[in-house]
Every structure is written in structure tokens, then in C-alpha cells.
Amino acid sequence: MESALAQPTRLIEYPSDLSTCNSLAVDGKQLLFLRSQPGGTQFVVVLGFYAGQKEDVVTKDLIEPVNEASREAIACRLVQDCGQAHILFL
Structure with a gap:
């Protein structure tokens, strides 16, 4: 039997420089993505x-x-900004 409780949100840790x-x-959140360099696919x-x-030994x-x-839905929004790029989700 499946639990009716919501699953906790899984967070991924990245180094502190997402510049x-x-x-x-x-939807009021900041979606982060990276684009490949121009040229090629x-x-x-x-x-x-x-x-x-999160502050640990390294932020x-x-x-x-x-x-x-x-x-x-997010892929459709990104196509408007990124054209025909292949979109990958982590």
C-alpha cells in the first residue's frame, strides 16, 4: 500500500559558484540551466x-x-529562448 504522505524534496548540492x-x-522559482558553447550541436x-x-566546510x-x-512545459519555455537545442534534465 502506498503512503499518502508526500515524498520529501530531494536537493542536489552544487559548488557555490553558479554564476x-x-x-x-x-512559477515564482528560479530555474537554473547551462547552455553549450556556440558551434556544433x-x-x-x-x-x-x-x-x-548550505554552509558546510565549503558553501x-x-x-x-x-x-x-x-x-x-519547461522544455517548451526553453525552446523559445534556446531554439532547437537538445534539452537534458539532471
């Missing part, structure tokens, strides 16, 4: 939604992954 990321506002790697920072940025149900 090379592009961002897009989605274009890729967009979606990291997820920015969720704050790390926390990213909330994009859930499966939202991926198609």
Missing part, C-alpha cells in the same frame, strides 16, 4: 530550481530537481 548558469523564472542542461545555500548551492510532470 555561469542562465536562469528563467518559472547545441545542448541545454537543466540543473533545477535554486533552493538556497554549496542547493538545487531542487525538476519533477517529471513539469519537464515538458
Whole structure:
């Protein structure tokens, strides 16, 4: 029997410098993604939604992954900005 309780949000830790990321506002959250360099096949790697920072030995940025149900809608929004690039979700 499946539990009726919501699953806890899984956060991914990234190094503290996300300055090379592009961002897009989605439902009041900041979606972070990276674009490949111009030339050749274009890729967009979606990291997820920015969720704050964690201070440990090294300060790390926390990213909330994009859930499966939202991926198609987000891909459609990214196509407007990124053209025909291949979109990958982590």
C-alpha cells in the first residue's frame, strides 16, 4: 500500500559558484540551466530550481530537481529562448 504522505524534496548540492548558469523564472522559482558553447550541436542542461545555500566546510548551492510532470512545459519555455537545442534534465 502506498503512503499518502508526500515524498520529501530531494536537493542536489552544487559548488557555490553558479554564476555561469542562465536562469528563467518559472512559477515564482528560479530555474537554473547551462547552455553549450556556440558551434556544433547545441545542448541545454537543466540543473533545477535554486533552493538556497548550505554552509558546510565549503558553501554549496542547493538545487531542487525538476519533477517529471513539469519537464515538458519547461522544455517548451526553453525552446523559445534556446531554439532547437537538445534539452537534458539532471
